[in-house]
Amino acid sequence: MIYYFSCTGNTAWAARQIGEMLNERLANIADVLQGKECPSDLSDDEPLGFCFPVHGWRPPLPVRKFMQSLHGKGSSSSSQKRRYCWMLCTAGDDIGETVEIAEKDLSASGLSFDSAFSLIMPESYVGLPFMDVDNADNEARKLSQAEKDLKRYSDIIRQRQTDVRLLHTSHWPKTNSRLLGWAFVRWLLTDKPFHVVEDRCIGCGLCVRSCPMANVVQDGDKHPQWMHDGRCISCFACYHHCPSHAIEYGGRTRHKGQYHHP
Numbered sequence: 323m324i325y326y327f328s329c330t331g332n333t334a335w336a337a338r339q340i341g342e343m344l345n346e347r348l349a350n351i352a353d354v355l356q357g358k359e360c361p362s363d364l365s366d367d368e369p370l371g372f373c374f375p376v377h378g379w380r381p382p383l384p385v386r387k388f389m390q391s392l393h394g395k396g397s398s399s400s401s402q403k404r405r406y407c408w409m410l411c412t413a414g415d416d417i418g419e420t421v422e423i424a425e426k427d428l429s430a431s432g433l434s435f436d437s438a439f440s441l442i443m444p445e446s447y448v449g450l451p452f453m454d455v456d457n458a459d460n461e462a463r464k465l466s467q468a469e470k471d472l473k474r475y476s477d478i479i480r481q482r483q484t485d486v487r488l489l490h491t492s493h494w495p496k497t498n499s500r501l502l503g504w505a506f507v508r509w510l511l512t513d514k515p516f517h518v519v520e521d522r523c524i525g526c527g528l529c530v531r532s533c534p535m536a537n538v539v540q541d542g543d544k545h546p547q548w549m550h551d552g553r554c555i556s557c558f559a560c561y562h563h564c565p566s567h568a569i570e571y572g573g574r575t576r577h578k579g580q581y582h583h584p
Contacts, residue, residue: 323364326373327351327385329534329557331583332412332443336472337373340410343476346371351388352534361392364405369479370395370433372409372424375557376440378506379418379498381411381427382555384535389424392431406482408437410475414445414456416492418499437486439475441468448578449510449556449571455579465584513537513554515572516561518545522568529560529569532582 324346328334334350341348346369353359364370374385381389395405407428411420421438428434444461447453456464471488478486492498529546530538537553538560540546546569548554561569562582570576 323362323368324348324371324373325351325354325388327375327382327388327534328373329375329532329555329559330446330562330581332446333373333375335583336410336412336441336443336468337371339469339472340371340373340476340479343473344369344480351385355384355388356536364395367403367405369406369408369482371407371479372428374409374411374424376411376413376417376420377555377557378503378510379416379420379495380503380507381420381424382557383507383511384555386424386427389427389433390430392428392433395431395433405433407433407435408439408479409435410439410441412441412443413490414443414447416490416495416498418491418495418503420499421487421489423499436482436484437478438489439471439478439486440489440491441471441475442490443468444581444583446558446562446581448558448561448575451574455581461581511554511556513548513550513556515574516548516554517570517572519568519570520545522566524566524568526565528563528565532559532563534559 324337324341326333326337337348349362354361411417417440425435442464444464445456523545525543527540530540535553537549538546562580
């Protein structure tokens with residue numbers, strides 16, 4: 323079983339690729355948390371995988387909540403042997419201490435990772451003045467390399483290798499995840515700056531359907547609205563999926579690009 327969480331499609335694509343190569347089932351963490359799907363029972367000796375994006379050099383808050391809730395998934399009912407468990411996180415650059423944080427969250431459910439991987443994918447975070455999507459050449463290069471990396475990672479998972487850590491951690495993982503990650507959670511997880519440029523909006527509803535947190539609503543032919551109730555994780559799925567570029571994040575996204583997995 324592969325549990326995945328995705329916003330702009332990078333992680334969903336990666337999870338599906340691994341799922342096809344390993345013939346594994348997939349479940350969307352966002353659907354589970356919203357009650358649209360029940361966590362699946364695992365068969366004896368079935369591996370357990372987690373795929374999610376990196377947000378602020380940390381796992382997304384919904385993923386952390388989900389991992390902490392997985393009581394009883396750690397062992398096979400018949401053999402009582404510990405279940406093989408792996409994780410893959412996607413990022414536009416480095417991941418800091420994301421794996422260490424996720425491992426601590428997962429330990430609350432009696433699980434631990436046998437192997438962990440990171441996958442460099444096209445950049446999608448545009449919430450800070452100095453950050454934008456990749457240019458076309460970098461996007462194509464990252465996607466091409468990601469296909470090769472996923473084949474290698476899938477072989478490792480298929481063989482149930484342990485103590486494998488293929489990660490892009492940078493030179494300052496503690497600073498990025500602990501200091502900058504804290505600031506990201508404290509100040510940047512908000513939907514307050516999101517707004518619609520009304521003369522661009524075509525009322526298609528893609529922003530509503532793309533939000534993994536069900537935080538964007540649209541009443542009839544009215545323009546989309548954000549809930550402002552603390553659910554937003556600033557993933558920018560609504561911004562990136564808008565076909566008319568009608569969504570802005572304050573003034574920080576003006577003249578910036580859009581990206582979602584092709």
